[in-house]
Amino acid sequence: AIEFALSFWLASYLVDDLRLDRGLAAGMVSCLFAANLVGRLLASRLARRVNDEKLLGGSLAVALMGTPFLLAATSGLVAEVGVAIVGIGVGALFPLASSINIGASSQTADVAVGQVLGAAAIGQLTGPLAVAGLADAFDLRAGLLMLPALALAAAGALWIHTRKC
Numbered sequence: 001a002i003e004f005a006l007s008f009w010l011a012s013y014l015v016d017d018l019r020l021d022r023g024l025a026a027g028m029v030s031c032l033f034a035a036n037l038v039g040r041l042l043a044s045r046l047a048r049r050v051n052d053e054k055l056l057g058g059s060l061a062v063a064l065m066g067t068p069f070l071l072a073a074t075s076g077l078v079a080e081v082g083v084a085i086v087g088i089g090v091g092a093l094f095p096l097a098s099s100i101n102i103g104a105s106s107q108t109a110d111v112a113v114g115q116v117l118g119a120a121a122i123g124q125l126t127g128p129l130a131v132a133g134l135a136d137a138f139d140l141r142a143g144l145l146m147l148p149a150l151a152l153a154a155a156g157a158l159w160i161h162t163r164k165c
């Protein structure tokens with residue numbers, strides 16, 4: 001939900017709230033995807049030394065650290081710092097959640113991945129729509145406050161998971 005909500009609404013936020021040029025905003029969205037790739041590459045290397053739960057918690061923390069830069073930004077430069085930090089943190093979330101679910105599931109790996117994909121599909125649909133609903137009621141900056149709320153919810157779910165293991 002975090003990744004899709006940000007992907008769907010970032011350009012609009014940058015243009016409408018920060019008054020950036022449309023071309024610059026589109027380029028900054030491309031930087032989000034580059035940061036996602038960096039996050040996945042970093043997590044893939046760190047996963048050799050750090051367990052998935054700690055790595056997922058760290059990725060959520062990185063994503064959370066970037067949201068104040070992004071949501072309090074008054075300039076493109078500060079927003080881009082936020083985009084980069086959030087993107088790096090968000091990039092590792094899906095692969096790490098998949099790995100954790102496969103390891104924790106009593107089902108076969110293909111069933112466990114199917115469970116993750118089902119949950120991801122729900123997030124892909126509801127995340128952007130929730131942001132849109134809040135944006136309609138308030139504004140897009142307020143709608144994007146869903147990002148840290150979702151990251152905190154994921155951190156809570158991870159905490160519950162680690163307490164059970």
